[in-house]
Amino acid sequence: MKRIAIFGSTGSIGTQTLSIVEEYQNRFNVVCLSCNSNADLLFEQVTKFMPKKVAINDIESNHPLNDFCKSHDIELIVGTNASHQLSQYDDVDLAINAIVGSEGLIPTFNIVSNNIDLALSNKESLVLGGHIIMPMTNNQSSNIIPVDSEHSAIFQCLVGEPKNSLKKIILTGSGGPFLNRPIDSFDTITKEEALNHPNWDMGNKISIDSATMMNKGLEYIEALWLFAVEREQLEIVIHPESIVHSLVQFVDDSYKAQLGIPSMKVPIQYALSYPERLNNNSGALDFDTMNQLNFFTPDFNRYPCLELTMSLVDKGGNSIPIMSIANDYTVELFLNGSIKFVDIPNTIEKTVNKFYSENEPTIEDLVQLNEEIKLYLGSKL
Numbered sequence: 001m002k003r004i005a006i007f008g009s010t011g012s013i014g015t016q017t018l019s020i021v022e023e024y025q026n027r028f029n030v031v032c033l034s035c036n037s038n039a040d041l042l043f044e045q046v047t048k049f050m051p052k053k054v055a056i057n058d059i060e061s062n063h064p065l066n067d068f069c070k071s072h073d074i075e076l077i078v079g080t081n082a083s084h085q086l087s088q089y090d091d092v093d094l095a096i097n098a099i100v101g102s103e104g105l106i107p108t109f110n111i112v113s114n115n116i117d118l119a120l121s122n123k124e125s126l127v128l129g130g131h132i133i134m135p136m137t138n139n140q141s142s143n144i145i146p147v148d149s150e151h152s153a154i155f156q157c158l159v160g161e162p163k164n165s166l167k168k169i170i171l172t173g174s175g176g177p178f179l180n181r182p183i184d185s186f187d188t189i190t191k192e193e194a195l196n197h198p199n200w201d202m203g204n205k206i207s208i209d210s211a212t213m214m215n216k217g218l219e220y221i222e223a224l225w226l227f228a229v230e231r232e233q234l235e236i237v238i239h240p241e242s243i244v245h246s247l248v249q250f251v252d253d254s255y256k257a258q259l260g261i262p263s264m265k266v267p268i269q270y271a272l273s274y275p276e277r278l279n280n281n282s283g284a285l286d287f288d289t290m291n292q293l294n295f296f297t298p299d300f301n302r303y304p305c306l307e308l309t310m311s312l313v314d315k316g317g318n319s320i321p322i323m324s325i326a327n328d329y330t331v332e333l334f335l336n337g338s339i340k341f342v343d344i345p346n347t348i349e350k351t352v353n354k355f356y357s358e359n360e361p362t363i364e365d366l367v368q369l370n371e372e373i374k375l376y377l378g379s380k381l
Contacts, residue, residue: 003091004272005032007083007107008098010041012203013121013147013268017096018045020269024278031092034083034099039063046074053089055082083107090114094272096147097122100205101328102321102370105129109363112142119271121147123215123222124328128321128366130225144226145271150219151226152267153245153258158227159275161250168249169223172239173216173298174199179240183302189341191334199242199262208331212344213298217309218327221320224313231313236306237295243285244293261285304345308352317358318369325370326351329377351377 004021008014014035021028034055035042043065046054054069055077069076077085083099087107095111096119097104104122111118112133120126126133137144146152150171158166177196178189194211195204202210209215216236223234245267247257260266265282300307305327312319326348333339339347351373361369 001029002027002272003029003031003093005034005086005089005092005095006030006098007032007034007087007096007104008036008100008122009033009045010035010038011098011100012201012206013098013264014096015041016264017098017268017272018049020265020272021049024273027278028272032086032089032095034086036103039065043068050074052091053077053086055086057082081106084110087111088114090116092116094119096268096271097125098147100203102128102325102366105366106363108133109136112136112140112144115141117143117145119145119147119268121268123148123151123218124324126222126225127218127324129363130221131360132363134225134228145274146222146226147264147267147271148219148222149262149264149267150246151223152270154223154227154248156258156270157246157248157256161248163228165250165252166227166229166233166248167251167253168233168235169227169229170235170237170247170249171216171219171223172237172242172244172246172295173213173219174210174242175238175240175298176211176213178211178302179238186342187340191337194334194341198240200264204335205328205331208334208344209327211341212305213303214305214309214327214344216298216303217306218324220310221313236298238298239293239295241290241293243290244295259285305348308345308349312352315356316360317356318361318365319352319356321361321366321369322352322355322373323348325373326377329374333377347377 006014006017030049030051032053033045033051037058039059053075084106087110094117097108098121102124104125105128108125146155195207197207197210242262244257244259247255249255261283263282330344330347
């Protein structure tokens with residue numbers, strides 16, 4: 001039985017992971033759960049799965065989870081960096097990092113340091129620290145299995161293929177809720193409109209990232225690290241139907257694509273069971289109703305966040321980590337009404353310019369950078 005730890009267990013990926021675990025109780029044993037502050041849902045999860053260790057950043061002292069953990073000999077870790085502490089626990093076969101945003105970096109670092117296989121949903125881990133994390137995987141026995149639908153698709157397409165046979169990776173993106181909206185009306189976009197993705201059911205942060213297509217920029221950088229390719233080997237195309245989750249092109253100009261309905265259950269389950277495949281009841285494609293598949297080049301005028309992210313690959317230094325951290329807080333600014341949707345890319349770019357250094361950051365630098373940007377942008381919250 002595979003012992004698993006879930007970081008971000010109360011979020012969209014975390015709850016879907018637990019639904020798969022519940023379906024395959026004879027294969028998976030939950031030993032660790034962590035979340036930010038959703039104590040009520042975490043309490044439900046703990047009573048159902050009975051892990052050995054639990055971590056939460058913020059909880060009321062009189063919440064019943066406290067007494068339940070005490071009476072059932074479950075270690076409860078509480079505090080700002082609770083997930084960081086939990087991620088040092090090494091009696092785990094597979095860790096799922098589903099933490100949202102830059103807070104997922106340190107758990108990824110600790111998990112890989114402990115030679116634990118990692119099912120990675122937190123793309124910011126590699127966007128911020130790919131230059132640190134990936135060399136570690138080369139020197140240790142830890143494997144990273146991507147959970148993002150696009151990177152999972154690429155991973156699946158490359159299984160069994162010699163590395164020197166790869167010519168290009170094509171990342172697909174739906175274009176989000178504003179694919180066909182007139183650009184001159186972006187100034188009036190509301191939070192509710194930005195959260196209303198046409199194909200995917202996701203958490204708030206990733207939904208806004210999809211609306212700006214910042215998510216595709218982050219995935220672009222993550223793919224550079226995950227698959228050890230050059231920028232010239234990566235292409236992004238808009239695919240509104242979200243059926244082809246990504247493609248790879250080989251040196252003989254043949255292609256492989258991974259197709260499926262827009263459901264995160266498939267990539268999550270694949271990461272949990274890899275290298276096996278398990279039955280899945282999330283649904284199959286209906287070729288009778290699937291009339292056409294469309295692909296076209298993204299318009300940077302519509303998606304300035306995507307253009308900014310790709311341009312920073314050449315800038316180097318600490319520019320990409322700044323961009324990623326700034327995006328976390330800028331999305332929060334938009335969600336709480338402090339800035340408009342159209343202000344998101346400019347706010348991020350200004351933050352990059354303010355904190356930019358040519359030096360490649362260490363883990364300690366990244367932690368410090370997060371605190372400085374949090375203070376800078378947090379003052380606007």
